[in-house]
Amino acid sequence: MTIRPLPDIDLARIAPQRDDMKRKSLEQMKGGFSTFSYKPVRSCFSDLFNIQPELDLGIAEPTPWPVIEAELRKRSKSDEEFTYNRRVALGLHDFATSGRVFGRKHEFFPLSMGMGRKVTFWLPMILAIDEQASALFIEPRRSRGLTAEGRRFAFSMMHERIRAADEDFAEVRLTIAQFGDPSDDRRAVRLHTDEGVDLYSREELELMVASTYDMWREVLEEREREARRGATGTGPLI
Incomplete structure (x- = not known):
């Protein structure tokens, strides 16, 4: 069967957990689609940070908020989606126009973790935050987001x-x-840095990803068996 990839945020949230907790977290992963997504605000990251190709790190004129808001409205599929995306976009706009954040475009390609799995925990840009070159990952969730281990x-x-x-x-x-x-x-930005964080090795990361996907495959296979039993009206023999 085809194994549906886990969203990067869920992979980061679940992979470091103990096996018993990991199994429960994967079993709680729902199929189908959410009533909204953060794709509209993701499409505006370049405008929010005023990213320009070949732009040296330094001050650049910010994109006016009404322009960004209009783009969010155009890309949102519902009023609910617009509201959620607008809150995050306003927080990022406040952060980016605070006088501390400037940037330029730089493409970082996905990182392969074996078995065809790739992750992208970064934006295609380098930012100067407080005059320090920084790579940024944006995690907008209000629930089931990244913990300290994530x-x-x-x-x-x-x-x-x-x-x-x-x-x-x-x-x-x-x-x-x-x-x-x-x-x-x-929603105001809460910025976390890697300062003082004991990073996992590449080998540890690969092992965590492999074990998580092995368990994810088991969960999906069990769901498929349950669906087949439900469709045929059969159940356990005892």
């Missing part, structure tokens, strides 16, 4: 792909943006 996993992936793979980025700071509860129609 951030450790994500930071470790970022390190392997960005710093360990290219000496030009060996000193880049790794950052993850999460968000507070809604206030004044926005």
Whole structure:
């Protein structure tokens, strides 16, 4: 059977867990689709950070908020989706226009973790945050988001792909943006860095990914068996 890939955030959240907790977390993963997504705000990251190709790190004119808001409205499929995306976008806009954040485009390709699995815990850009070159991953969830261990996993992936793979980025700071509860129609950015984080090795990451997907396959196979039994009206013999 085809194994549906786990979203990067869920992989980072679940992979470091103990096997018993990992199994429960995977069993709680739902099929189907959410009533909204954060694709609209993701499509606006370049505008929010005013990213330009070949732009040296430095001050650039920010994209006006009404332009970004109009793009969010155009890309949102419902009022609910627009509201959720607008809150995150306003938080990022406040953060980016605070005078501390500037950037340029840089494409970091996905990191292969074996068995055809690839992860992308970064944006295609390098930012100067507080005058320090930084790679950024944005995690907008309000529930089932990254814990401290999940951030450790994500930071470790970022390190392997960005710093360990290219000496030009060996000193880049790794950052993850999460968000507070809604206030004044926005969610304020909570910036985490890799400072003081004991990163996983590449081998540890590969083992965690492999074991998580082995367990995920078992969960999906069990769901498929249950669905077949339900469709045929058969059940256990005892």
